[in-house]
Amino acid sequence: MYKVYGVSHSDLDRIDTTTAHPARRYNYWLGGxxxxxxxxxxxxxxxxxxPAIRTTALENRRFLRRAVRFVAEQGVRQxxxxxxxxxxxxxxxxVAQAIAPESRIVYVDNDPIVLTHARALLTSTPEGATAYIDADLRDVDGILAHPDLRRTLDLDRPVAVMLIAIVHFLFDDDRPYETVRRLLDPLPSGSCLVLTHGTSDLASPEVRAHAEAEMRAGRLRFDAMPRTKEQVAEFFTGLELVDPGIVPIIDWRxxxxxxxxPPVTDVAMYGAVARKP
Structure with a gap:
């Protein structure tokens, strides 16, 4: 039996072990x-x-490291x-504090297990700060107004908003483009959007045909919505894309x-970084 240590009884009540959660599934693909x-x-x-989904998960983490390093080297500290x-x-x-120890980071997730691990393991340098918020991406107002965020970040200074492999869990009814825009609207010039997003553009015809057959047969149901490159580009409307733009994550710097x-067909994810002018 799986035991969860360090989680309060109230948080345990919120953990649904019968339904897959993206963070825990991602942990499984990464070998956790x-x-x-x-x-x-x-x-x-x-x-x-x-079958290449584990490769995609690993490359997504590598993209995060490269993107955070790039943003920190550009002088962003939040x-x-x-x-x-x-x-x-x-x-x-x-990654950020290795470049600038004074960097300040707020983590947000809606899985109690994630937050418990974060509080235990994600310790800051003495010069910087970290905070952890229990919230859903759809609750933009709750995130931006949260007292822990306000204590940690100065929203009058540039902030890098990290949306790594999460926006594809927002379906069209969730208004994903509006959600991302509302996150960025209050932030000043020089802020950044760092985003990766699942896509079927890069899959081979054989993989696409197999997936479609499995879904028609009811043997497979995705809880995410892959989008085309053109659809992913809409998240960056009004922003200045950093070279090389929106590309497969393995090809971003x-x-x-x-x-x-790995071959591009083994990485079903676009990635990009953009600045707010």
Whole structure:
């Protein structure tokens, strides 16, 4: 039986072990142990259709490291990381504070397990600060007005909003473009949007056909909405994209030679960084 240590009784009541949660499924793909049978079953079902999903998860973390490093090197010292996920190596604050120890980071997630691990493991440098908010991406007002965020971040100075592999969990009825715009609207010039988003653009025809057949047969149901490059570009309306723009995550300012990267068909994710003018 899976045991959850350090979680309050009220938080335990909120944990639904019978339904897969994206953060715990992602943890499973990354080889972690903080997941339940439902998360593993869902992860295996997706991997059966798209075997490269674990590669996508690993490359997504590598993109995060490169993007945070780039933003920190541009002088941004505040980060709002929404959809944090269960902590692993090289988290946002670790990368940012390695460059600028005074960096300040607010993590946001809606899974009690994620927040428990975050509070235990994501410790700041003495010069900087970290905070952890229990909230859903859809609650923009609650996030921006949260006292822990206001104590940690100065919204009159640039903030990097990190939306790593989370926006594709917003369906059209959730008004995803409006949600992202409302997050950025109160932030000053020089703030950044760092975003990765699932797509079926990069999948091979065989993988697409297999996925469509499994969904028609009722054996597979996605809780995320992959979008095309053109649809992903809408999230950056009014922002200035940093070179190389919206590209497969393995091709965003890579640090390894092309020959050492996985094929683009094994990474079903676009990524980009943009500045607010």
């Amino acid at each position: 142990k903080d997941n339940f049978a439902a998360d593993r079953e869902s992860g295996d079902a997706i991997a059966a259709v798209y 980060f709002l990381d929404i959809g944090t996920g269960i902590p692993t190596a090289d988290n946002t604050h670790e 890579p640090t390894v030679p092309e020959a050492d990267r």
